[in-house]
Amino acid sequence: MLDWTDRHYRYFARLMSRHTLLYTEMVTTGAIIHGKGDYLGYNEQEHPLALQLGGSDPADLALCAKRAQELGYDEINLNVGCPSDRVQNGRFGACLMAEPTLVARCVDAMRQAVDLPVTVKTRIGIDDQDSYEFLTQFIDTVSAAGCDSFTIHARKAWLSGLSPKENREIPPLDYERAYQLKRDYPALTLALNGGIKTLQECQTHLQHLNGVMVGREAYQNPYLLAAVDREIYGCDTPAVDRRAVVEMMVPYVERHLAGGGRVNHVTRHMLGLFNGLPGARTWRRTLSERAHHADATPALLLEAMAHVGEPLEDAAG
């Protein structure tokens, strides 16, 4: 998720779940090929890690996929779900649902270039093209190019008239459509995305599909992740304590500062860690108000945590 699942959030998330597959923000081929920033940098601890690419030029995507493979990413995911104007102007994201043959060529080019899994994240339709047949035609064409794993954001996107945020809220969710897809394409690996807030909901969807992708809830209520290894992956490891997570983030923030960064680059992703506990608001406020100061130190995390009361329940709650 753009601006949210950067390397700092992913490092933090990984402390709570060993097995969850984490995704980068969408990175465009243009940024990777022509940009000056370190768009593909990550910490080794983040694995398993998928790079999500935005683009529609097969050769550019192949080049970026190759670079990602050299850097050790575990999966390449192509974005066919983002409806923003900027992305549409670049002829990628959700508007690519109308061009399944081009998506197939993109997938094929990337698969030729790398040994990694190449997957696609898509909506269930765009604008008035929202029939089940439109979706299956897309899946047929793209899977024929060798993509055998899709994440389905189970709502359509309006390509004009709605902001990206509205496009995550207004078009209704249709989980049944994703379930139907799995019944009709049993050989494909299909994961569901959209509106999932609890691990119980995950369990329900996993009775119909191969995977679930949780976006906003995993960001806004990150401690959800602490129960995933046990409840979803069946591990018997106990959930990590929230306080232990904060303590493990202190040396990470120290390293980030030593590299010229600021405390809030990291802590802005941690604001929801204590949601639901006494003192959570003071934790959030302390970090929000002080972590961006040039003289803020990692000790601010411990100071902010001192306001938080004892957890009332563990991660399974």
Ligand SMILES: Cc1cc2nc3c(=O)[nH]c(=O)nc-3n(C[C@H](O)[C@H](O)[C@H](O)COP(=O)(O)O)c2cc1C
């Ligand atoms: C701030 C923000 C940024 C997002 N950026 C991306 C992105 O880069 N790539 C993508 O595939 N989806 C992106 N999304 C959409 C989410 O991945 C997801 O499909 C959507 O929020 C619905 O799932 P959820 O209800 O679990 O959040 C973004 C969502 C938010 C809130």
